[in-house]
Amino acid sequence: MRILMIAPEPFFEPRGTPFSEFHRIRALTALGHQVDLVTYPFGENVSMPGLRVLRSLRPPFVKRVKIGPSAAKFPLDALLALTAFRVGLTGKYDAVHSHEEGGVIGVILSALLRVPHLYDMHSSLPQQLTNFAFTGSTVARGIVRWFEKLMINRSRVVIVSRVALATPADISGLESQLDAPVFGLIPPAPDLCAFAQNAHVPLVVYDSESLAASSLNAVAEEIRRRIPHPADAARPHRARTFFLARCLFFSATILF
Numbered sequence: 001m002r003i004l005m006i007a008p009e010p011f012f013e014p015r016g017t018p019f020s021e022f023h024r025i026r027a028l029t030a031l032g033h034q035v036d037l038v039t040y041p042f043g044e045n046v047s048m049p050g051l052r053v054l055r056s057l058r059p060p061f062v063k064r065v066k067i068g069p070s071a072a073k074f075p076l077d078a079l080l081a082l083t084a085f086r087v088g089l090t091g092k093y094d095a096v097h098s099h100e101e102g103g104v105i106g107v108i109l110s111a112l113l114r115v116p117h118l119y120d121m122h123s124s125l126p127q128q129l130t131n132f133a134f135t136g137s138t139v140a141r142g143i144v145r146w147f148e149k150l151m152i153n154r155s156r157v158v159i160v161s162r163v164a165l166a167t168p169a170d171i172s173g174l175e176s177q178l179d180a181p182v183f184g185l186i187p188p189a190p191d192l193c194a195f196a197q198n199a200h201v202p203l204v205v206y207d208s209e210s211l212a213a214s215s216l217n218a219v220a221e222e223i224r225r226r227i228p229h230p231a232d233a234a235r236p237h238r239a240r241t242f243f244l245a246r247c248l249f250f251s252a253t254i255l256f
Helices: 016-030 073-090 102-113 127-133 138-153 171-178 190-199 208-212 216-226 234-243
Strands: 002-007 032-038 049-055 097-098 117-121 159-160 203-206 247-249
Touching: 002 016, 002 073, 002 102, 002 247, 016 032, 016 097, 016 117, 032 073, 049 073, 049 171, 073 102, 117 138, 127 138, 190 208
Parallel strands: 002 032, 002 097, 032 049, 097 117, 117 159, 203 247
Antiparallel strands: none
16 A cells, blocks of 8 residues: 655654654554655654655745744645645555644545545644643634544544543543542553552643643642642742652653
């Protein structure tokens, strides 16, 4: 099978989604498929049998792109779309596989080519706008939410990288089960819940995306706010350290 993959990230860089893309490609090529990857003009070159990397043009004055939403993504994604359409409409592909916001390009292109589209949903795009403090506009979040629904509804297959995206975590129910506060969006494994319950400690759940918008200190302050304790208010750093020591932390960052 010949697959056109669309990746609106710098490939390859050692960070979340590019790691996932790398392993997806390695698995597909190991099965004998050919992958043509359309990606940003940044990143290290990767040599892999069955992989062809096609980079879009670099916009003027844009030398890198940070993790999460950014103004640089607008011109980068526009040029990525041009490259994807040029490659897709001049080649013969059996499927289109897109990542993140590249799903918008993938949905349109797969419809034109009349081939299946697979959407790799690494995160919730409207949630990213909030997590990375990119914009507080409800209109912007509404527009992004509409595009996200379009990508999901018009795809033959949707891959989710996090349990929270497949089934929204019922944090309040988990708190009742543990009889302890739980922080974060990703439900941890049942055995970890049982361990926290037996140890009588709060369970703090976090991932790299949620921490990108804040910090471990912000998480600690949230713990202090939600767990009543007669700590000395005049020594907040000592109280924060105490609460961090009395909590069980679980990192839910997932690599594929």
